[in-house]
Amino acid sequence: MATRKNQLNYFCIIFTATLFIFTIIFRQLPHSANFAPLGALAVFSGAFFSTRFAFFIPLSAAMLSDLLIGMHSVVFYTWTSYIVITFISSYFLRRRNLVNILLASFSSSLIFFTVSNFGVWAEGRLYPATLEGLINCYYNAIPFFRNTFLSDLVFSSIFISVYLVLHGKYWRSYAKDKNISMV
Numbered sequence: 001m002a003t004r005k006n007q008l009n010y011f012c013i014i015f016t017a018t019l020f021i022f023t024i025i026f027r028q029l030p031h032s033a034n035f036a037p038l039g040a041l042a043v044f045s046g047a048f049f050s051t052r053f054a055f056f057i058p059l060s061a062a063m064l065s066d067l068l069i070g071m072h073s074v075v076f077y078t079w080t081s082y083i084v085i086t087f088i089s090s091y092f093l094r095r096r097n098l099v100n101i102l103l104a105s106f107s108s109s110l111i112f113f114t115v116s117n118f119g120v121w122a123e124g125r126l127y128p129a130t131l132e133g134l135i136n137c138y139y140n141a142i143p144f145f146r147n148t149f150l151s152d153l154v155f156s157s158i159f160i161s162v163y164l165v166l167h168g169k170y171w172r173s174y175a176k177d178k179n180i181s182m183v
Helices: 004-028 038-046 056-069 075-092 098-123 131-177
Strands: none
Touching: 004 038, 004 098, 004 131, 038 056, 038 075, 038 098, 056 075, 056 098, 075 098, 098 131
């Protein structure tokens, strides 16, 4: 029979697998440009997993969903951004509170915007390989930043809040069984 501690581990695995599947399915459905939960999955992974393993979750979801949607020319830049987001989030979310979730979400959006649009410019098909071309690339991408930030903020808040509420219920049950004080 599984102990409460093992049940907590199973809960974490099942919850994360659910987010992983949700993210892949969401990306397959019609949605507004740049409004997807991948950045939030990277934020969540950075917040709750060791940095050695955390990047694997959003990176796998990005790879699998990109294979299903179709590969694109800046895929390695977007994948890189999710790795960076995961590591940055692990720093911001050492203490999980509203301000840190906002900081992690904004940082996530800013990293994705910076790295992915640099990839668009570096590819050289839409913009000339000049400083002016780089500036134009970032300028033209500004309208997409709003959706990226909104999705990162909404999905990060939901993922983290639901996890903490559900995990807290499991933890309180475990603590009660073990006579651990909940201070």
